[in-house]
Amino acid sequence: MEHLVTEITPKDRKRSLVRLADGAALPLYLGEIRRYHIEEGQPIAEEAWEALQKTLIKRVRLRALHLLDKSDRTSGELREKLTQAGYPAYLADNAVDYVSSYGYVNDVRYARTYIEQKSGKKSIREMRQYLAGKHISRDIIDEALAETETDDATALRRLAARKAAQIKPQDAAGWQKVVRYLAGHGYVYGDIREVIEELKEEISE
Numbered sequence: 001m002e003h004l005v006t007e008i009t010p011k012d013r014k015r016s017l018v019r020l021a022d023g024a025a026l027p028l029y030l031g032e033i034r035r036y037h038i039e040e041g042q043p044i045a046e047e048a049w050e051a052l053q054k055t056l057i058k059r060v061r062l063r064a065l066h067l068l069d070k071s072d073r074t075s076g077e078l079r080e081k082l083t084q085a086g087y088p089a090y091l092a093d094n095a096v097d098y099v100s101s102y103g104y105v106n107d108v109r110y111a112r113t114y115i116e117q118k119s120g121k122k123s124i125r126e127m128r129q130y131l132a133g134k135h136i137s138r139d140i141i142d143e144a145l146a147e148t149e150t151d152d153a154t155a156l157r158r159l160a161a162r163k164a165a166q167i168k169p170q171d172a173a174g175w176q177k178v179v180r181y182l183a184g185h186g187y188v189y190g191d192i193r194e195v196i197e198e199l200k201e202e203i204s205e
Contacts, residue, residue: 003044008033017086020044026056027086057094060087064095068104075105076135107136111144120154125186156187160195175200 004021011017011027018026018038028038032055036048044052060082067073067081075096082092099105111131118127124145131141160182169175175196182192 003049005038005040005042005044008038008040011086024088024090025086026052026088028052056087056091060091060095061098063087064099065104068099072110073105074107074110074134074136075100076107078105080135107140108144110134111136111140112148115144115148119148121158123156123159123186129186153191156182156191156195157198159185160192160199164199 002021005018006021007019009017009019015027015029016033018028018033020026032038032052036044036052038044038048063085064078064082067078073081078099079089079092079096082095083089087095096105114131115127118130122130127145128141131144132138160178163178163181167174167177169178179189179192179196182195183189
């Protein structure tokens with residue numbers, strides 16, 4: 001297969017992005033571009049291509065490990081970071097598969113840990129939204145929620161009490177502000193109404 005170079009764009013003082021006709025883009029050091037005689041409008045020799053792939057696989061895996069050393073990430077987050085760094089999708093996938101095989105990335109574990117930490121503090125809807133934003137699939141989120149004890153009622157009560165203490169509602173309009181706030185956090189009206197009534201009774205006592 002021919003790997004035709006269509007453009008070489010400087011990325012920084014040491015590296016350039018080598019774009020290929022098939023849409024891939026390889027972040028290469030200037031020394032590598034010279035060593036393998038990579039030029040615009042010319043195909044990369046097969047031997048050079050194979051050598052580059054071995055080098056890039058090692059490099060992207062090390063980059064993945066470096067990113068994980070800074071903070072725990074989901075597979076989707078890690079893949080996104082690697083592609084943002086200029087690595088093509090197939091290399092990013094290779095790196096994610098590599099670190100996943102050693103257990104350094106585990107979306108189910110990440111979701112379970114997050115739910116365990118936030119249960120009783122955030123609504124299930126909020127937790128779903130957060131995990132989806134981390135590129136965790138709905139199936140994994142469902143699995144983690146099913147296997148992890150959650151306490152939506154406690155979270156709702158804490159949030160309602162905190163908001164009521166802040167605004168000190170004196171009339172229906174004030175309580176409606178609390179209701180809207182709770183609804184915005186993903187709680188259903190029936191549950192909200194029940195908690196509001198309990199708070200009203202406590203305040204009146």
